[in-house]
Amino acid sequence: xxxGDKLTCAVVGLGRxxxxxxxxxxxxxxxxxxxxxxxxxxxxxxxxADPSAxxxxxxxxxxxKPAYQNLTDLLSNCLPxxxxxxxxxxxxxxxxxDAAKDGVKLLLLEKPIALNTEEASSIARIAGEKGIKLFVxxxxxxxxxxxxxxxxIKRGFLGRPVAGRLIYCKGLFNNASHFLSLCIDWFGMPHxxxxxxxxxxxxxxxxxxxxxxxxxxxxxxxxxxxxxxCYGIGEIDLFFENGRVQLLDFGERIECFEVRDxxxxxxxxxxxxxxxxxQMSRYQYNVAEHIWSWLxxxxxxxxxxxxxxxxxxxxxRLAQKAME
Numbered sequence: 001x002x003x004g005d006k007l008t009c010a011v012v013g014l015g016r017x018x019x020x021x022x023x024x025x026x027x028x029x030x031x032x033x034x035x036x037x038x039x040x041x042x043x044x045x046x047x048x049a050d051p052s053a054x055x056x057x058x059x060x061x062x063x064x065k066p067a068y069q070n071l072t073d074l075l076s077n078c079l080p081x082x083x084x085x086x087x088x089x090x091x092x093x094x095x096x097x098d099a100a101k102d103g104v105k106l107l108l109l110e111k112p113i114a115l116n117t118e119e120a121s122s123i124a125r126i127a128g129e130k131g132i133k134l135f136v137x138x139x140x141x142x143x144x145x146x147x148x149x150x151x152x153i154k155r156g157f158l159g160r161p162v163a164g165r166l167i168y169c170k171g172l173f174n175n176a177s178h179f180l181s182l183c184i185d186w187f188g189m190p191h192x193x194x195x196x197x198x199x200x201x202x203x204x205x206x207x208x209x210x211x212x213x214x215x216x217x218x219x220x221x222x223x224x225x226x227x228x229x230c231y232g233i234g235e236i237d238l239f240f241e242n243g244r245v246q247l248l249d250f251g252e253r254i255e256c257f258e259v260r261d262x263x264x265x266x267x268x269x270x271x272x273x274x275x276x277x278x279q280m281s282r283y284q285y286n287v288a289e290h291i292w293s294w295l296x297x298x299x300x301x302x303x304x305x306x307x308x309x310x311x312x313x314x315x316x317r318l319a320q321k322a323m324e
Contacts, residue, residue, distance in 0.1 A: 006044045007105070007295060009037045010078065012071050012095060013086030014050035014059045017110060017137070017284075023058065030285040033084040033108070034063055039285055042292040043082070049074040071098045082291065084108040089173075089206070090115055096123045105295055106133040108287070111181075112173050112312045113305070120309055135291055136308035138181040140251045142286040145278040146182070147302075149245070149254060153186045158258070159241030161187065164221035166236050169228035171207030173315050176223060178251070179236055181311045183214070183221060189310060190214035190221070195321035199225055210322045244269050252280040 011018050011033045021031035030036050037045040048059040048067040056067035068074040075098070085095045085107055092114050099107055107127060113136055114120040127134050140146050152158075164183075168176045195212040214221040226233045236247040246255040254274040262268035279286060294300045 006042055007081040007292060008044050008046050008078070009082040009084065010046050010074055010080040011037070011048045011059075011084045011086065012050075012074065012099070013084075013088075013110075014048050014052070014055040014067065015086060018048070018050070018084070018086040019055070019059055019062060023062065028281065030282045032284055033086060033288075034059065036284040036288040037082075037084075038063060040288045040292065042296075043288065046078045046080050047074050071095060075099070075101060079103045081105045081295070082108060086110050093119050093123055096126055100126050100130045100132055102130065104130070104132050106135060106291060108135050108137060108291065109308075110137050111177055111308060112315065113308050114312065117309065117313050117316060120312055124305065124309075133294070134305040135287075135294075136304050137287060138178060138304070138308060138311070139283040139287050140178060140182060140278075140280075141185065141302055141304070141307065142290045143251070143278045143280065143283060144286065145254060145274075145276040146247075146251060148276045149247075149274070150182070150185050153238075153245070158243035158245065161216070161219045161238060161240050163219050163239040164237065166221070166223040166234075167226055168223065168234050169209070169226045169232060172210050172318060173207050175234055176210075177311050177315050179234065179247075180314055181307055182236070182247075184307055184310050184314070187216055187221075189314065191217050193314075193318060193321060195318045197322055208319055208322060210318055212318050212322070243272070245274075250280070252278055254278065 017032055019032045019034040022035040025031055030039055037043045045063055045065055047065055049071050050056055051069055059067040083099050083104060085092060087095055089112055092109060096107060114123055166179050192215045193212060195210050198208050198210055209225040211225055212223050234250040238245045242259045244257040248255060254277060256272050256274040257269040258272040259267050260270050290300060
């Protein structure tokens with residue numbers, strides 16, 4: 001339950017996003033749920049849970065809070081307002097069933113929400129019956145710079161879109177979904193889609209690497225897969241009537257170009273900069289801040305669960321198309 005003005009919280013699943021990303025991070029960086037809850041003044045971290053004894057030890061040393069072997073044991077000892085569920089996707093639905101207790105205010109789920117849209121609907125129903133809010137951790141949607149870019153694109157600051165492309169690696173559901181989530185914010189769902197058969201084995205047996213094209217009517221958005229054994233990459237290139245926007249380094253940097261007259265009266269693209277850069281070195285703190293504002297009655301403009309449902313639906317359609 002709440003303590004004073006603070007929201008109590010717990011982290012279930014102490015792997016990379018649960019804690020691991022911050023074990024070697026600098027003091028100013030916030031990449032995990034554990035550090036976000038520890039750093040944000042609006043939360044009190046109560047506990048963590050993970051079946052791995054090594055991860056529990058790391059959590060206890062890092063946070064000075066107890067860690068339990070599973071969610072059941074954790075809930076037997078405390079009842080948090082907010083529970084971050086950072087377990088494998090196939091365990092999301094049973095974890096939500098266990099976590100949906102009277103008194104819990106919000107469940108923060110990793111992406112994708114579930115293995116399929118049917119499971120996602122079950123998660124929504126279970127949480128709804130208990131009056132529990134759901135938030136899905138597409139963290140770029142909470143970044144101030146990327147939120148500003150979303151506003152600018154939707155108001156047409158460079159005119160109408162004419163083309164778009166994505167280069168990604170390490171899986172459609174794992175990595176590409178982050179960028180598809182943004183595309184849904186910017187342009188909505190595509191009218192139709194095409195997908196090629198997987199080019200190569202993905203990094204995970206539960207995921208696929210797929211090249212695809214989304215048709216938005218006035219323009220198309222295409223995706224290419226890069227070899228993840230060379231290096232990691234995730235970037236979007238958007239072309240508009242009056243300019244170009246690049247989202248680079250997994251969303252850490254925005255480059256903007258505007259159309260001006262060049263040599264020989266040929267209209268060309270020139271770098272123009274962008275007013276607000278992303279804060280991806282603190283991405284999980286931004287998520288914690290957004291959730292805190294939402295639970296404290298402040299107006300927020302991110303419909304996280306609905307966007308995540310649409311993102312999962314789109315990924316599912318692409319996977320099905322690729323396997324035809």
